[in-house]
Amino acid sequence: AKAINNLTMSWAGARNEVEDHVKDLKKFFGSQRKEMPGKTKADVLKEIWAELPKWTGKTVPALDEEMLAELAAEPAVIEEEKAALNWGTAEVLYKSEAIDSFGQKYLLGVYENKEDAKKAFVAWNKEYE
Numbered sequence: 001a002k003a004i005n006n007l008t009m010s011w012a013g014a015r016n017e018v019e020d021h022v023k024d025l026k027k028f029f030g031s032q033r034k035e036m037p038g039k040t041k042a043d044v045l046k047e048i049w050a051e052l053p054k055w056t057g058k059t060v061p062a063l064d065e066e067m068l069a070e071l072a073a074e075p076a077v078i079e080e081e082k083a084a085l086n087w088g089t090a091e092v093l094y095k096s097e098a099i100d101s102f103g104q105k106y107l108l109g110v111y112e113n114k115e116d117a118k119k120a121f122v123a124w125n126k127e128y129e
Contacts, residue, residue, distance in 0.1 A: 041076055096121050
């Protein structure tokens, strides 16, 4: 009875630890989905660079102006990349797969809802029918 109790407690502790880690990851990836209208990658880097000494306790060198000029040309959030974060934030994901007449499997995409997964399959099926 003690062994079963010990195993159960160990399992519950491990389960809780994993669940806490999952919550932390979802929080991290969710923070990346924030809208930042008008901000560039240079703005984000400057903010990180300003925070770095507070966390490390050390001074940081100045940022390269040429690099900042290049990053200023890129938006902080690229719309196409936002959709790719759904695997880190969604509670449930739906995989759309197709199998051709030779038995080859194709991953058509990973979606946040069933309707989008079905649309991807229907589009693929229509193209290769």
